[in-house]
Amino acid sequence: MGRVLAVDDEQDILLMLRVALRLAGHDFLYAETGEEALDLLGREAVDTMLLDIRLPGIDGWEVLQRVRADQDLQGVKIIMMSAHSSPSTLLRASELGCFAYLTKPFTLEQLSEMVAETFSA
Amino acid sequence: MQRIGLIGRLTIAAGIGGLAIGLAGMFAVDRYATQALLERVEELNQGVAARLAFSFDDRILRTVVALKVEALNEDVVSLNRARATPELAAVLRVASEYDVLSLYDRTGKPVASSASRFLADPTTVEPRKDVFDEVREMGFAVSVRRGRISALEIAAPVESPPGTMIGALVAQMPLEGIGGAIASFRLGRTGKASLLDPQGRTLVHQDRGRIVRAQRIDTAQGIDGTSGSSVVSTQDGEELLVSVAPTQIFQGSVAIEQTLADVTQPLAGARRILILIVFLSVLATAGVILIAGRRVLAPIQPLMVAVRDLGSGDRMARAPNPKRSDEIGLLSEQFNRMANALEGFDRAKSEFIANAAHELRTPLTVVSGLSELLTRRDALSPKDLDEVCEGLVRQGARARILVERMLDLLRIESGHVAATRQPLNIATVIQRALDAAPAPDGRTIEIEVDPELAVVADEVALEQVISNLLTNAYRYGGSVITISGAQSGDRVQIMIEDDGDGVSAAAAKHLFEPFNRGTQADGIGSGLGLAIVRKLMASMEGTVRYEERTPNGARFVLELEGQRGSSSRG
Numbered sequence: 001m002g003r004v005l006a007v008d009d010e011q012d013i014l015l016m017l018r019v020a021l022r023l024a025g026h027d028f029l030y031a032e033t034g035e036e037a038l039d040l041l042g043r044e045a046v047d048t049m050l051l052d053i054r055l056p057g058i059d060g061w062e063v064l065q066r067v068r069a070d071q072d073l074q075g076v077k078i079i080m081m082s083a084h085s086s087p088s089t090l091l092r093a094s095e096l097g098c099f100a101y102l103t104k105p106f107t108l109e110q111l112s113e114m115v116a117e118t119f120s121a
Numbered sequence: 122m123q124r125i126g127l128i129g130r131l132t133i134a135a136g137i138g139g140l141a142i143g144l145a146g147m148f149a150v151d152r153y154a155t156q157a158l159l160e161r162v163e164e165l166n167q168g169v170a171a172r173l174a175f176s177f178d179d180r181i182l183r184t185v186v187a188l189k190v191e192a193l194n195e196d197v198v199s200l201n202r203a204r205a206t207p208e209l210a211a212v213l214r215v216a217s218e219y220d221v222l223s224l225y226d227r228t229g230k231p232v233a234s235s236a237s238r239f240l241a242d243p244t245t246v247e248p249r250k251d252v253f254d255e256v257r258e259m260g261f262a263v264s265v266r267r268g269r270i271s272a273l274e275i276a277a278p279v280e281s282p283p284g285t286m287i288g289a290l291v292a293q294m295p296l297e298g299i300g301g302a303i304a305s306f307r308l309g310r311t312g313k314a315s316l317l318d319p320q321g322r323t324l325v326h327q328d329r330g331r332i333v334r335a336q337r338i339d340t341a342q343g344i345d346g347t348s349g350s351s352v353v354s355t356q357d358g359e360e361l362l363v364s365v366a367p368t369q370i371f372q373g374s375v376a377i378e379q380t381l382a383d384v385t386q387p388l389a390g391a392r393r394i395l396i397l398i399v400f401l402s403v404l405a406t407a408g409v410i411l412i413a414g415r416r417v418l419a420p421i422q423p424l425m426v427a428v429r430d431l432g433s434g435d436r437m438a439r440a441p442n443p444k445r446s447d448e449i450g451l452l453s454e455q456f457n458r459m460a461n462a463l464e465g466f467d468r469a470k471s472e473f474i475a476n477a478a479h480e481l482r483t484p485l486t487v488v489s490g491l492s493e494l495l496t497r498r499d500a501l502s503p504k505d506l507d508e509v510c511e512g513l514v515r516q517g518a519r520a521r522i523l524v525e526r527m528l529d530l531l532r533i534e535s536g537h538v539a540a541t542r543q544p545l546n547i548a549t550v551i552q553r554a555l556d557a558a559p560a561p562d563g564r565t566i567e568i569e570v571d572p573e574l575a576v577v578a579d580e581v582a583l584e585q586v587i588s589n590l591l592t593n594a595y596r597y598g599g600s601v602i603t604i605s606g607a608q609s610g611d612r613v614q615i616m617i618e619d620d621g622d623g624v625s626a627a628a629a630k631h632l633f634e635p636f637n638r639g640t641q642a643d644g645i646g647s648g649l650g651l652a653i654v655r656k657l658m659a660s661m662e663g664t665v666r667y668e669e670r671t672p673n674g675a676r677f678v679l680e681l682e683g684q685r686g687s688s689s690r691g
Contacts, residue, residue, distance in 0.1 A: 010483055010487070011512075012487040012491070012512040012515060012516050013483065013486070013487055015487075015491070015508055015509070015512045016486075016487055016490040016491050016494070016509075016512065019491075019494050019501065019505050019508070019509060020490065020493075020494060023494070023497065023500055023501075083479045083482035083483065084479075104482040104483060104485075104486040105482050105485040105486035105489055106486060106490075107489060107490070107493065108490050108493045108494070111490075
């Protein structure tokens with residue numbers, strides 16, 4: 001089990017992730033903006049980050065690039081969450097070093113499996 | 122552009138013109154030619170009558186004969202030997218009004234004569250042996266010399282005692298005019314022009330330009346004493362066109378007879394020419410259509426291919442060579458424009474569906490996730506359970522509102538809901554909109570609208586427009602929202618502004634397009650509110666635009682037709 005950081009501006013997405021991930025035994029942290037997430041990453045140890053692409057202020061892509069560029073954060077596994085599912089988006093996510101990509105709508109089972117994979121990887 | 126049009130128009134004009142001339146001509150030949158000819162004959166007859174316009178009143182002669190014959194009788198016996206008695210001379214003098222008046226005895230020898238009011242020597246008058254037999258009663262005759270009418274004669278028997286003829290009185294008058302008229306008719310081989318006496322008997326007729334006396338004094342065929350033209354059948358089965366005109370000279374008439382075949386023969390020639398015109402015009406039309414058709418059809422072929430391809434689903438199908446300046450070029454250009462528009466519509470529709478699906482993904486993800494959690498509610502704390510339930514309600518409502526807004530938009534776009542146009546008091550409509558979308562806590566609404574200001578609009582639509590803009594202002598604006606109104610000319614503007622951050626220039630470009638949400642979206646908005654506003658305004662023939670407010674904030678300006686008579690104070 002590990003520490004999961006969820007970044008999304010949708011309160012109810014955060015609610016769902018929080019309840020589901022805590023049920024699965026994970027520690028749950030959240031941020032509503034990219035800036036908050038980066039700030040939190042600087043202070044807290046995080047194993048896995050669930051990152052929404054559309055965010056107010058700096059978006060998910062920017063957060064992803066900054067995290068990957070930060071030597072101290074190389075161990076953080078990043079799962080992108082978005083309603084966008086075009087092949088070019090998936091390719092871009094992969095190239096930028098994201099671990100996995102969750103396309104909305106997703107089931108809790110898909111979420112749990114994918115988060116579990118980040119720990120076994 | 123006009124080339125093919127001109128060819129086409131000329132072709133049609135030539136064809137129609139030819140056909141019209143031909144058909145009208147044939148119609149005229151069939152229906153009116155005979156009548157036209159009859160009218161010509163009638164005109165001719167009237168001309169003849171005019172040429173005979175000198176008068177001859179035979180009543181005077183009749184009176185002379187009737188009154189003086191008693192006085193004459195005593196002397197008539199001795200007329201052969203003696204000079205005229207003074208009484209006879211007087212009679213002859215009166216009668217000499219008629220140029221030549223002669224008295225013949227029973228042998229036909231002239232016994233007295235007058236000319237130009239003076240007694241003439243009777244020996245200069247030619248004897249007429251047969252006069253006694255001819256003149257059994259008062260009547261007319263025509264004397265003919267060398268194929269010409271020399272005179273018209275009116276003869277009366279002289280009786281003594283009454284019932285016993287002893288001589289004849291004959292008045293003569295020149296008839297060159299009428300003779301010339303009868304001789305002048307061009308009547309073809311079978312035509313005949315005749316001079317008839319008042320009883321309708323033929324006196325003389327024309328024979329190849331010469332006047333001859335009738336062999337027998339016959340009543341002319343078909344003459345019933347009235348003037349006019351008619352067609353009669355002879356005993357030989359031949360049809361005769363008979364025209365009669367009265368002469369003014371002695372209650373006689375001129376009759377013209379022609380066989381109908383002679384009359385219609387020239388018309389048959391005209392008919393053949395008309396048929397030829399019709400035939401040639403049809404031939405020419407067909408030829409021009411054939412040539413023009415080829416010129417038109419050749420460039421149409423690729424256009425047809427493009428139409429077929431587009432019809433069978435190839436959205437990229439376009440007509441080649443739209444550079445032509447004629448109708449084909451124009452049609453190709455229009456087709457390509459239509460194809461582009463269709464592609465645009467298609468793309469917009471696809472985008473709308475993609476956006477709608479995209480917008481629905483978040484609430485669906487949450488609803489499905491939270492409901493899944495509910496199946497494990499035993500593992501949830503009471504606080505989590507409450508939050509999960511509340512989240513479910515929120516996202517369910519969000520999905521519902523989203524679908525409702527989409528349907529609203531589609532309904533307005535399809536025009537199924539026709540906007541009514543009635544005078545509306547703006548202050549009242551604003552109040553209704555505020556009732557529907559009340560300001561949340563911490564927001565102040567300032568209304569600066571003349572209570573008399575009115576527009577012509579649809580009440581429900583305008584209320585929805587204002588409440589949508591208010592909701593927008595609550596969501597993205599600052600703490601103070603101002604609603605104001607102004608009239609300029611016949612247009613009224615309603616401004617809804619807030620003191621928030623406004624909209625970035627880039628976002629302002631797409632502000633009224635569907636699914637363009639502000640970056641501060643709280644997840645409740647559908648992204649369709651402003652798209653609906655724009656559609657509703659358009660349905661009321663009004664406009665909506667966004668303006669940047671100074672120093673900060675957003676301003677939406679609605680413009681509608683003002684109600685006449687409302688105050689212009691803003």
